Amino acid sequence: MSSIHQVFEKAKSENRAALIAYLPAGFPTIDGSIAIMQEMLNSGVDLVEIGVPYSDPLMDGPIIQQAVEVALHNKTGINEVMHIVKEVSKSGKPVLTMSYWSPIEKWGIDKFAKQMNQSGGVGVITPDLPPDESAAWITATDENEIDRVFVVAPSSSDERLKLVTNKVTGFVYAASLMGVTGTRSEVSSRAAELVNRVRKHTQLPIAVGLGVSNSDQAHEVAQFADGVIVGSAFVNVILDQPNLKDSIAAVAQLCKDFARGVHKG
C-alpha cells in the first residue's frame, strides 16, 4: 500500500476525510513555501500538493495566478521544486507535486518522475494531461514508483470516468465544479453527484477540490468524499499577511479550522 493510501486509511479510521493542502512552490518565497508547508503538516494537514509554477496557468483563477507570478519572479524552476519536495518530505507525510504538462514534458518525463522519487515525493497530479496522451508518463511513473493522479470533472461521461480511473494510482481528483481555481461562496451541487458516479468505477479514494473555501464547506464535502483539497483559501490568507511569520500563523489557524471541518457527521 502506498503512503497515500495509508493517509486515507488513517483518516477513514478516524471517521473523517483527509485534508489536502495546495501551495505553489516558491510562494511567497522558496524558503517561505517550505516553512508554510511544514507548518501545514503540523497543523492537521495530511498531505500537501506542491504546485509547479507555470507561465500559462489556464486552469487557475486570479488568486493562484497571482501566487504563481510571485513564484516565477522568485525563479522557482524544477530544480527548486525538487529541493522543496525534499525538505517538506522530511516531515514523513506524503508530498505530491501538481504540474501543468508543459514543464514536465520539457524537463523530461522520466527525469521528472525519477527526481520526484529521489526527493522523497510520492505522487504527481497532472491536471491537463488526459490519460489518452499519457503512455510515456504511465511508464515513467510506474518505473519510478510515483503515484499518478488524474482529474475528473462534472462534464466527464461515464465512459471517460472509466478510462481515467483505470489509469489513476493514489487517489482520484474530482473537480467539484466546471471552472477555474478560486474561492466560492458555496459547494457546487455537482460535486456529490460526481463522487457518486466515480465510485462506480474505482475502489480508490476520491478527493474533491476546486472552490473549497472554509471549514463549513470542507465539512459538507467530507460527508461524501474521502479527501478535501484546499488551495486558493491558503494563498488568499498568505497574500493578506505582511510577512512570513504572520503568514505561517494565519495558515496554521486556517489548517486547524479545516481539520475540524473534515470530520464526518
Add this chain to the structure above:
Amino acid sequence: MTTFLQDLHKIDDQTGHFGQFGGRFVPEALISALDQLEAEYLKAVIDPKFNEDFQNLLKDYVGRPSPLTEAKNFSKHAGGARVFLKREDLNHTGSHKINNVIGQALLTVRMGKKRIIAETGAGQHGVATATAAALFGLECIIYMGEEDTVRQSLNVARMKLLGATVVPVTSGTKTLKDAINEAMRDWVTNVETTHYLLGTVAGPHPFPTIGRNFHSIIGVEARQQILEKTGKLPTAVTACVGGGSNAIGLFHPFILDKDVQLHGYEAAGDGIETGRHAATLSGGTIGILHGTRSYVLQDENGQTLPSHSISAGLDYPGVGPEHAWLKDSGRAFYHPITDTEAMDAFSLLSRTEGIIPAIETAHAIAGTVKLGKELGKDAVIVINCSGRGDKDVETAAKWFKLT
C-alpha cells in the same frame, strides 16, 4: 459522391495527431466539449445542407471566390518572378479569418449554443467573430491582450460597433497568448452554453483540423485560378505564419503537388539572435502550449517565453501542429522576417501595386521578395494576401514618421 468539405477532410489520425505533434493537453473538463465539437463537425462534413449553407455564405456574405491578382510592378523587386496575390484582404471584414469563423459559427448554431467567445491579437479574428455573432444572433465576448487593444484600437471599436464585448486581458504578457489563456478560463467555466471559436490552427484537437479545412477554400480556389491563368501549377506558394491558419489554408490543397514549394514566413521581430521575436518554427523547440504539442518559444523549465513582433497577429510564441509536422517532414520551409524587412515590404507593395497589406501579410511579401530573387524570372509564386492594412495605418504612420 463526396461533399466539398469531405474532400478537404483528411484527418491524419482519429485523435488529431500530425506525427508526434498535435493531440489534446487540456483539463478533463474540456474533453466532452472537444468531443462534441468533433462529432458535430464530422456530421456536418457529410451533411449536404451544411455544405450548402457554408458555401453560400462564403459566396454571398464573404464575397468568395477572392480574386487572384497578378502583381506585375512588384514582380521587378522579386527577381522578375511572376507573382500573384490571393486576395483574402478583399473578403468581408478584411482578412482570411472570416472563412473559419463562418464554418465554426454554423457549427455553434448546430450545437445549440448561444454564446461564443474568442481571442484576438490583431483584432481581425475578433472582428470576424463579432460579425458572425451579429449575423447569427449570438452573444459574443472577445478576449484581447491589453497591449493589443492599444496598437489595434480601430478593430476594438469595430468589434464594439458589432455588438461584442471586448475584455482587455492584463495578465502575463498582455498579448495574444494571454488572451487565449483567458478565453480558455471562460470556456472551462461556461462550456455547456458556450463555443470557443478559436481563431487559428493551434490549440487542442479538433481545432487545427477544422480550422484548416474551413480555410482550405483559399488554396482550392488559388490552385484553380493559377491553372486558369498560367496553365500550370506554381513554383511556390507563400504565406505569413502566426498560428498558421492562412498559411495552412493556402498550403493544404498543394501538399500532394510535390513540385510546388511551400514557404512560410514568421515574425523575427528585432532578429532571432536578439531573443525579441515570434519565429516559433525557426527559433523554438518542441513543447506544449495551449493544449497542443508543437514548436514553442520556451525555456528549459517549460515556461513560455514572451514573443515580440511589430505585428500583433504574428506575436504568438506557439504555432499550429501541422506546420511543425510539415517543417520536420521537409515538405514546407519556414523563414524568419524582421520588423524592418516586413515594414519595407509593407511600403513596397503599397507603392508598386496600390495595395496596403496587413503588417502580418507584409512578412509574406518580404519573404517573397527574397524567394523570387532565388527562384528567378521563370518562377511563378502565389502569395496569400491574408489581410488589408487599414488596421495598421497608425502603426505604419509611426514607423515611417508620417505624422
